[in-house]
Amino acid sequence: MASTATVHQTKWWSGGKSPFNLEYGKLMMWYFLMSDAFTFGAFLISYGTVRFSQNFWPDPNVVFNAFPGAGHANLPLAFVSVMTFILIISSVTMVLAVHAGHNNDKKGVVKWLFWTIIGGLAFLSCQAWEWTHLLTGEHAALVNGHIELLPQTTSINPWGPLVDHSVAIDALKNSTPQVIARLVHEHDASHSLPHLLSLPKEELLGMVNTAELHVRQTGPVAFGGYFFGITGFHGFHVFSGVIINIIMLIMTQKDVFARRGHYLMIEKAGLYWHFVDLVWVFVFLCFYLI
Amino acid sequence: MSNEANLHGHTEVVTTHPVHHDEHHVHHHKETFVTKYIFSQDHKMIARQFLITGIIWAIIGGLFSVLFRLQLGYPEQSFPILETFFGRWAAGGKIVPEFYYALVTMHGTILVFFVLTAGLSGTFANLLIPFQIGARDMASPFLNMLSYWFFFLASIVMMSSLFIETGPAAGGWTMYPPLSAVRQASLGSKLGSDLWLVSMALFIVSSLLGGLNYISTILNMRTKGMSMTRMPLTMWAIFFTAVLGVLSFPVLLSGAILLLFDRNLGTSFYLSDIVVNGEILSNEGGSAILYQHLFWFLGHPEVYIILLPAMGMVSEILSVNSRKPIFGYMAMVGSLFAICILAFLVWAHHMFVTGLNPFLGAFFVLLTLLIAVPSAIKVFNWLTTLWRGNIRFTPATLFAIGFVSLFISGGLTGIFLGNSTIDIHLHDTMFVVAHFHIVMGVASFFGMFAGVYHWFPKMFARYLNNTLGYIHFWVTIIGSYLIFWPMHYQGLAGIPRRYLDKRAWASFNQFADLDKMITVVSIIVFAVQLMFVFNFFYSIFKGRKVRTQNPWKANTLEWTTPIVAGHGNWEGEIPEVHRWAYDYGKDGRDFIPQTEPIGENESKDH
Amino acid sequence: MEQQLMSPEMTFQHHTDDAEFKRRVRKTTILLSVITIFELAIGLTIYTIHKGENPSHLLVLMFKGMVCILTLAKAYYIVSVFMHLGDEIRNMIMTIVVPLMLFIWFITAFLIDGNSYKNLRNKYDSHFRESTSVEHKPAAKE
Known part of the structure; x- marks a missing residue:
């Protein structure tokens, strides 16, 4: 089967087959993610536009300098780096889950999906703490x-x-x-x-x-609006990603994919999850680093 | 083993939805009323649902324009009947200002989004994509069904906003803040605006589900032999339309979400330094211009989302009915592509007078004027397709020719408006109203009518009444020009759009009679549209029956399906395609369907 | 014909062997971590520059530019390795990458106009200028 790709090499577009050698679901997921990239892009660009229209903008190192349990210690970037690593690690576990799916390895899928879900929940908890800290x-x-x-x-x-x-x-x-x-x-x-x-x-x-x-x-109020708006929207994506992953986990447990003969759904859920990570890379850049 | 096994998406459907699998093979048996007519996953039924919902919205939106035209044409007169119907909104038989603005806003919203976006591309994308590329159905029939039902939900929300105490949104279809963001600013800025935004969010979900489906279906599910460059131009147009929608609607979604936050959560994304009724608002630091940027980043592509499907259908219909190959197929595809790209780059030409940086504005002028190039290519190709053709003047052909005419007249004024300096004078005048109604509104309607007349036999296995069709066409084209042509002069004289009553300006009084004429014509044109709606519904049940599989003698695949195509479209295998869709009048033959293999001695020109 | 049960696309074309795959994932993970640590270092550098006397805006801007480039590198690795886009057919990659080019003009035009809005207000809105600009330099840093 693996050699089919070469068989059709010259006639990808001739009809009767997918020009990208992809099933439609994955194609749709990709294009959905692209469209979602424009949603996030629009948010972040709006943030940039308002920031550019201000004479003063708060220094993120001053705003985000707290760490749970560290009291009033000045620790700029510390907590957010923890959050970033949590997401990167959960992305890695997702890659492994997808790979296990390729090998039809149910146990592996379950194991790595489980860790991905834990990572997502950890991230959400971190975000909850940070929001509470700022709001109170x-x-x-x-x-x-x-x-x-x-x-x-x-x-x-x-x-x-x-x-x-x-x-x-x-x-x-x-x-x-x-x-x-x-x-x-x-x-x-x-x-x-x-x-x-x-x-x-x-x-x-x-x-x-x-x-x-x-x-x-007092500083520019738009700062808070964008911070909570965009991290909230991202958090919502993480949350829905966790839900999707939980559903995938249950379906895997119930052998739905094993019966189907392939774990393509895991792959699509994986794409979504990596996208969440990808967005965070940019949120991290825009709100915490520059 | 066959094509069908090759239709991957199809196979995937089978694997993921076992129920569906049954439907494909024992169709007609298990369908109940609900699965056949309501929660249908069949692309043909979904197309009909979109079309009929669109027609209902078009009647409402059209009626609104008649109402505010009454006010514009006869500002001094009162119409007691209005009070009977609208109560305090038309106290004393005169339309009150809040009502007028609500009418104008809803007219724009309904026609742009609900009729010409959902009603037009929703209908024809769903109907034609599987038919013309040779597929059993959309890539994901389920998401396709959801797409309609999200549109339906959006419709319900928008419709309900018409009936609430404070009335629907009334800040213009563009919903610019601060007017739309500050509750106390006007009646329409209260609940109506929230409903508008929620409805729009649902609408965006619908268009996204639809668009993703259209793109992946066209890419993935073409039948054997149907390479991209053998596709009919309708497919290319719808493909680019879907791309536009998928990439630009999310930006509006972001803008709408931020606006909802400003309205309900006390944020200041768009608000700064505002005083309402002597009260200073605490909102500070936002930028109202930012909303306009976000809105028009969608808004401009939206214009082409409306126009491109019409262009595609017109190309197809003109070629079929002039019995000639389309002139410059690749140029047509290329210009569609160019328009699709340029559509994303020119949004700020709607904002020249907002205080936009003039240096930046210059780039937007340049990019805007560039659109004239692909547009001109298209016009040239349509005219040369008609040139010396053996034209069959069916109502569909007439509407297609009407489209070309309107596209030229409306497009030319676009060159005026695209220049930032001239725009300072013309911005927000009736000139703009005339321009975009002709080039985008009426022209797309013509494309839509052409499509309905042309594919009605495929949709309902009956013909529309021709005589009514001819009346419909001639009254509409003449009426459209009578309505919108004079508006150019009004605009050049400086009459602003959206004004309730211009009698206070002595210099505008010279146009009073003209305004009356426009109003009278618009009532007549509206009546003729009702006649078309009658024709539509009457013909569904009583129209002349279609007796042949290919009534227009066209090449495309939809005419190889049975007259009443069942679920799955083709009985037996999906035909293979051997040539492009435009072999008309070739080698002495009137037409050669796409399914016919290239003959031994066939000439080589394509 | 080869496609009996499944269509050809159901082949997973990125069928690399396990060891090779694990090596790639490990490499990418380390790469992402290193880049992130580098970014954090730059962030802290910017912080210390701000704290010092007479912060050099040019230097800060340079560092910010560097972070942006590093972020793009991170995005590249996530998309190409984790999301397997790098393993897809070239045309597929293009349909994803080319539309993203729109962001160039999207970002440029928005930011230029945001900046120009600031200049307009500084010129014509003295309240805005006085209430938001940092005039008293000595106290402006921490």
Whole structure:
């Protein structure tokens, strides 16, 4: 069978056969992925367009510098590199699953699909943590002459340019005791928050470590919209990929493909999964690296 | 062993859907009403579903244009009957502004997307692809069925938006933000716009499922001997249409999703510095121009998604009915390809006056004007195909010739508009309305009518009534020119499009009578379309029966199937193809079907 | 004829032997990892440049360009090896690669116009200019 490819070599387009030696399902999957590439492309290009139309754009190393369990340590790019490697590894396991399918090796397919699903779930969990971290974060930002503690959401961006030190000190004086108490707590957890909140504002002001006080202006809100929009859309693809893989796993277990005599479906699911990885490569580039 | 074993997609269908396998071989037996007429996976039935849904939408969209033409032609008059039907939307018998904008918006949306995209390529791609390339059905009949039903869902959502309290979307068919993004901006920007966006998302899914199917079917499932360059031009046109759709609709999807986020999640992709009713919105930093870029990245290819199938069918019909080979087959294919590529590169010519960088604009002017080259090649080839032909003036031929005429007249004004400097004067005037209605709207309708008249015998095994067909053609072509030709003058004089009432400008009053004339003609033309719809449905049941397999004496494969083709199209094996589709009047023979092997002494010209 | 049960395309044409395949996958995995680590290094370099006195914009831009190229290399390996596009027939590869060329003009035109929108607003919208530009240089870095 393997030699058929050479038999027809000269007449690929003459009709009566696939010009690409592919069954239609795989062809459709490829073209669907291309079309999906344009969806993601449009998102990322929109992001680029808005970014190019701004005078200031937040530095990703400042925004994404947290790691689960590491507290306030400044670890730029650390967590996202973990996420990236998770996806690359899950892509590798998928390749192995597809290869096992080629060899009609049911056990291999099950094993590697299982690890791929685990990889997908791990990635999604990482993303969930990162989203939560951003959405519940508290970052000192200058708003109308005083400091507020703002999260990163779709409509708020606390990552503008750093404020001059003197301006920050003035703003600190205008801020509410609650905000000041939190600022103190953040740098020195030895004081409990309820205790700090009970102190008068004057005393709190004296406790703030002004040398470590970094206050920023609010930044371009589109940053959050695009970040959550695009990583969310990508996450949705990962999620549906995991679902597809689970279905494939069940079908393999039930010997559907074994009866069918081929594991072409695994191959198509694989294409989709690699595409998800491929998109992440570009999301990684656009949001975290540049 | 045979062709059928060779039809891979087909084999694949068999392996993946065992049920289907049965259907192929014992067709006619297991079909119930539901599987035959509703959730049908047969390409012929799906084509009919698309066509009839499209016709219903066309009536609604056409009616809307008649309503707003009443307002434009007779702004001072009130029509009590309107109040009877539309209540507070036409209080006192006069169309209220919100209603007018809703009508204009829905007219555009319905005709561009639901009629001329789904209704046109949905119908003829489904009908003709398996027939003309020689396949049992589409690559994936199941996805094909889904494609129709997603379109149906999109239709339901859009239709329901017509009946909600605040009315449908009313920000123009392009849905530009901020108007469409800010709820408090107008009535139509409330729920209507959400429904519009959801409907469009469903529509995009439908067109994607369809398009992927069309592409893989044409590539993968051609019968033996049907090389790409032996395909009828309809197939090439539909192929490029599908490519356009698959690559450009997702961009609109992205744009629509971002717009939905702006409307519902408080993001600021398109919004910045906005004050509505004295209230300053918190949205900041977005770019409304970005939406226009995204929209037109689809919007321009969309024009060709509408036009290319019409071009393909016209090429086929002109060749068949002038009993001559198509002139310049490869040039036709090449120009389709060129149009397909250029369609992606010119979107910003819709945006010259948005503050687009003039330097960038210059490139868009250049690329836009380049489209004139393949367009001219096509026109030249159609005319030379007709030249000295033995023309049979069937209604289909007339509509095809009408298409060429409209394509020329509308195309020429495109050269005006493609120049950024002239566009500053003409942008958003009636000139633009005239241009795109002639070249894209009416011309594509003509292509569609030509297709319906030509392939009606294949679809329903009966003929449409010819006399009604001739009336339909002559009234429509004359009416179209009477409606749209004067609009050029209005536009040159500076009358803006989409204005409810122009009486406040003394200089525009000179056109008051012209506007009345346009309105009257548009009512007549609309009535004639209703006559066509009557002809269509009447002929399905009572039309003259088709007695011969090949009523037009055409070469293509669909006429080798039985008059009423069953599921699977050919009884027995799929015929093999030995020649291109255009051997008319060759070696003294009127026509030589594609299935006939090349004779010993046959001359070599193709 | 050879196609009795299955159509010819059901042959898996990329029938390389197991060892050869495993070697290729391992090689690609290592390659992808190395490129990613390299990218991360560049990202951190950009970070330190930003932190230092008088960051050189040209240098940052150069590094960003390098990351873009590395990303394209990664994409190439994923598509060609993992997705087996490299093993397909040349025509098939072309139908995928050629339409992607549209991205060139897609990206160029969008970004140029985005940039031009910024310039327009800086020129005519003083509120925009003042509220978004980083005038007070000394505090602008961390």
